[in-house]
Amino acid sequence: MVTNGTKAKMFAHAAPVHCVLIGRMVVAHSQGRHRGDAFALPPATQHTTVASERTVGLVAFLDARRYRFEDAERMARAWRGFVPGQDDPREAFGDALKRPRRRLDVRLESLLDILELENVSIAEAAHRAGLSDSRAAHLMTEKLGAPPRTWRPWLRLRKAIGEVIFGGANLTQAAHRAGFVDSAHLTRTSKSMLGVTATNMVSPTVFATPDT
Numbered sequence: 311m312v313t314n315g316t317k318a319k320m321f322a323h324a325a326p327v328h329c330v331l332i333g334r335m336v337v338a339h340s341q342g343r344h345r346g347d348a349f350a351l352p353p354a355t356q357h358t359t360v361a362s363e364r365t366v367g368l369v370a371f372l373d374a375r376r377y378r379f380e381d382a383e384r385m386a387r388a389w390r391g392f393v394p395g396q397d398d399p400r401e402a403f404g405d406a407l408k409r410p411r412r413r414l415d416v417r418l419e420s421l422l423d424i425l426e427l428e429n430v431s432i433a434e435a436a437h438r439a440g441l442s443d444s445r446a447a448h449l450m451t452e453k454l455g456a457p458p459r460t461w462r463p464w465l466r467l468r469k470a471i472g473e474v475i476f477g478g479a480n481l482t483q484a485a486h487r488a489g490f491v492d493s494a495h496l497t498r499t500s501k502s503m504l505g506v507t508a509t510n511m512v513s514p515t516v517f518a519t520p521d522t
Contacts, residue, residue: 325371325464325503326353326456328382332368332389335359348386352379353455368392371504373468374454375422376411417441418450425458426465429489432458463499467508470496474512481508 331337331349339357351357353374368389372382421439424430430438436446436458447457454461470488473479479487485496485508493508500508 324354324356324460325467326454326460327374327464328352328372328377328379329355329357330370330372330382330386330389331359332370332386332392348390348392350379350382350386352382354460374456375414375419378412379455414453415449417446418453421446421450421458422461422465425462426469432462464503466490467496467499467503467511470508471511481512484512 329351331351332347334347335349336343336345337349337351337357337359339351339355370382370385372385417439421435421441424435424438425432428435432446433443436443439446441449447459450461451457456464466488470481470484470490473484473487474481477484477487481493481496485491485493488496490496490499497508500506500511504511
């Protein structure tokens with residue numbers, strides 16, 4: 311998923327996905343401040359763009375189920391010199407999104423499939439996947455960078471965005487289809503996980519693929 315034309319000030323990033331930031335900027339996170347034009351951040355990395363030399367930027371979210379952090383780093387390197395608002399972000403992906411899907415523990419795959427497709431508790435999903443609660447949290451955090459309690463709202467948010475982009479739903483319809491109480495609940499989740507509203511994530515400047 312890629313957003314283009316994002317305003318310079320961003321973002322609490324609590325989603326269990328890799329994040330790639332493009333645009334001349336200074337990014338602050340737990341490791342300090344860094345200036346550059348391309349950054350790759352692992353899942354759930356809290357950060358803020360504190361300065362920018364351009365009025366727009368580009369943000370890509372890569373699903374950790376499919377992509378490794380090395381893929382995000384490779385994409386960041388490939389995007390150096392990319393000009394947000396001028397270059398087409400879909401042309402900047404190169405081979406990064408064509409790599410084979412990473413291999414995961416089948417229990418993790420099963421757990422995530424259950425959380426994504428069924429309205430059951432995390433404990434029930436873990437049990438059906440052959441994992442205890444504690445083992446599921448440990449394994450998912452180790453392999454994917456975030457525990458099940460973080461994946462659950464992300465999967466719902468991802469589904470809601472897909473309902474708008476691919477299904478033609480409005481935000482209220484998308485919220486209900488994805489398991490949110492209403493569009494306000496959807497917006498709060500988007501704001502807390504990505505630092506931007508749901509409207510920002512379904513704007514004409516967002517590009518998505520079904521498996522990102």
